[in-house]
Amino acid sequence: MIEYFRTIYRVSKALLQGMAVTGSWLFKPAVTVQFPAEKLTPPERFRGALTFDKETCTACNLCIKACPTACITLEPAADPVTQKRIAKVSWYQIDFGKCNYCRLCEEACPTKPVKSVRHTHQYEWGMAERGEMFVKWKRGSPDPAGKA
Numbered sequence: 001m002i003e004y005f006r007t008i009y010r011v012s013k014a015l016l017q018g019m020a021v022t023g024s025w026l027f028k029p030a031v032t033v034q035f036p037a038e039k040l041t042p043p044e045r046f047r048g049a050l051t052f053d054k055e056t057c058t059a060c061n062l063c064i065k066a067c068p069t070a071c072i073t074l075e076p077a078a079d080p081v082t083q084k085r086i087a088k089v090s091w092y093q094i095d096f097g098k099c100n101y102c103r104l105c106e107e108a109c110p111t112k113p114v115k116s117v118r119h120t121h122q123y124e125w126g127m128a129e130r131g132e133m134f135v136k137w138k139r140g141s142p143d144p145a146g147k148a
């Protein structure tokens with residue numbers, strides 16, 4: 001019999017504690033953001049999608065060496081006359097299926113004042129197919145859509 005009333009006491013206490021937490025939030029302003037109609041501004045160092053600037057990249061390979069998931073590949077450009085390698089890229093590709101948004105590539109990139117590979121605040125993009133996750137920037141071609 002005593003155990004019966006003890007159980008009622010324990011359950012009632014837990015119920016009231018739970019309701020007290022609910023009650024403490026009842027009159028506070030709502031924090032829900034009605035996305036996509038409303039959007040929060042990401043913090044300055046937010047790591048969104050990577051973008052790449054094929055005009056300033058020197059094909060130094062430092063980003064490739066820094067990347068822990070080996071998701072960057074590039075081909076250096078060659079001088080059309082001498083066929084010798086020049087400090088430009090022919091193409092640059094990121095496999096976003098393997099990228100973990102760690103920023104190590106951006107930190108390793110030596111170009112100034114703006115890094116050739118860098119994170120943007122872009123977070124509203126998705127891919128439906130594995131093939132779409134390979135994003136390629138090519139010299140002489142327009143930049144991939146939505147990746148700037």
Ligand code: SF4
Pocket residue numbers: 066067068069070071072094098099100101102103104105106
């Ligand atoms: S953010 Fe990290 S994982 Fe993604 S490309 Fe850069 S170094 Fe590689």
Ligand code: SF4
Pocket residue numbers: 056057058059060061062063064074108109110111115116117
């Ligand atoms: S993006 Fe930066 S680190 Fe990577 S190859 Fe180009 S200049 Fe070098």
